[in-house]
Amino acid sequence: MTSNGTYCAEDLADINTPLLYDYWYVAALASEISRDLMERTILDRSLVMYRDEDGNAVILQNRCAHRSFPLAKSNLEQGGIRCKYHGIKYNHDGEITDVPCQSKCPKSGIKKYITHEIGPVVWVWMGDNDKATIDDIPELPVHDMDKWVHVVGKYNHMEGSYILLHENLCDLSHLPFLHASTFKMPEAYTSTAIEVEKSGDRVTFYRKMTGWEELKPFFHPNLDFSGQDFIYKSGGEYITPATNKGYGLIIPLDEDGNEQPEVGHYISHYLTPETQSSCHYYWFLARNYQLDDATYSGAQGKMIQDGFDEDCTAIKLLQEMFDKDGHDYKEIGIQADKPGVIMRKIIKGLVD
Numbered sequence: 001m002t003s004n005g006t007y008c009a010e011d012l013a014d015i016n017t018p019l020l021y022d023y024w025y026v027a028a029l030a031s032e033i034s035r036d037l038m039e040r041t042i043l044d045r046s047l048v049m050y051r052d053e054d055g056n057a058v059i060l061q062n063r064c065a066h067r068s069f070p071l072a073k074s075n076l077e078q079g080g081i082r083c084k085y086h087g088i089k090y091n092h093d094g095e096i097t098d099v100p101c102q103s104k105c106p107k108s109g110i111k112k113y114i115t116h117e118i119g120p121v122v123w124v125w126m127g128d129n130d131k132a133t134i135d136d137i138p139e140l141p142v143h144d145m146d147k148w149v150h151v152v153g154k155y156n157h158m159e160g161s162y163i164l165l166h167e168n169l170c171d172l173s174h175l176p177f178l179h180a181s182t183f184k185m186p187e188a189y190t191s192t193a194i195e196v197e198k199s200g201d202r203v204t205f206y207r208k209m210t211g212w213e214e215l216k217p218f219f220h221p222n223l224d225f226s227g228q229d230f231i232y233k234s235g236g237e238y239i240t241p242a243t244n245k246g247y248g249l250i251i252p253l254d255e256d257g258n259e260q261p262e263v264g265h266y267i268s269h270y271l272t273p274e275t276q277s278s279c280h281y282y283w284f285l286a287r288n289y290q291l292d293d294a295t296y297s298g299a300q301g302k303m304i305q306d307g308f309d310e311d312c313t314a315i316k317l318l319q320e321m322f323d324k325d326g327h328d329y330k331e332i333g334i335q336a337d338k339p340g341v342i343m344r345k346i347i348k349g350l351v352d
């Protein structure tokens with residue numbers, strides 16, 4: 001940041017920064033992919049998704065190699081898709097296996113994408129297939145943890161750049177304002193300093209607070225930390241262009257001040273650019289309290305989604321402003337932007 005509060009904008013990713021292809025992205029919720037053909041655009045590429053006869057997720061280029069008819073609007077048969085326009089058939093690898101009016105099958109040239117299903121999501125590698133490594137799928141281990149209850153969020157479509165969404169997720173300062181009526185953060189949250197740490201191509205950030213009476217409305221009534229020493233840690237981490245993580249944790253302290261096992265929740269965020277100015281967004285919450293309380297899971301899921309709907313609306317408004325306003329504009333920075341600024345620097349560096 002320069003002394004007058006502005007940034008060297010050329011060092012930071014913004015809504016016009018080219019998209020990154022050599023990464024794993026969440027293509028869909030596992031529950032969305034079935035024996036019905038589904039169309040989804042990812043990184044400006046139109047894709048068709050379905051499951052083969054063995055239940056494996058298949059993702060192919062959605063464009064028939066003959067005259068560009070969408071395969072997702074065609075018919076799924078045993079062994080593959082038959083294009084609805086002139087009946088050319090593609091197998092699960094995207095190869096042509098039948099051309100109704102001739103015996104010879106040309107090479108199709110349509111791309112089959114590498115997928116990998118983990119728990120509730122299906123990942124897709126958007127770069128060259130020979131560069132795909134399963135180990136590069138970012139770890140968001142909350143789905144596999146024992147003793148955690150998972151509140152599964154719905155799929156969200158964001159009418160704004162994924163950079164705006166990452167910035168929103170790296171930004172703890174908007175919570176008391178944009179989410180005043182949903183998340184109801186305590187007054188003290190706004191003024192607590194934000195700690196930021198960059199490690200490699202990741203950024204972690206958090207606020208630490210104490211004071212149970214203030215935090216109480218934010219937690220389930222069965223939790224009670226009154227009279228106990230604890231730290232409330234609210235924060236998150238930018239992990240890759242496709243992932244971000246948030247959490248709210250009560251960390252009890254014993255009489256020597258040692259941290260005891262945490263009580264709280266993690267939210268895994270999956271961001272998948274659709275186009276330069278829109279993205280797909282999936283989230284999951286995992287908590288380790290009120291494990292058998294399905295009613296609370298429903299209410300908690302709704303509260304979180306109501307809040308994220310506010311983010312969706314805000315991001316749409318930002319994108320619209322970028323698109324329509326002709327003023328000369330230079331963004332200013334405030335201290336709380338630091339995690340988002342580092343994230344934008346990292347993404348810009350990856351693109352460069």
Ligand code: FES
Nearest residue numbers: 064066067083086
């Ligand atoms: S456009 Fe698909 S077979 Fe002709």
Ligand SMILES: [Fe+2]
Nearest residue numbers: 168179307311
């Ligand atoms: Fe938000």
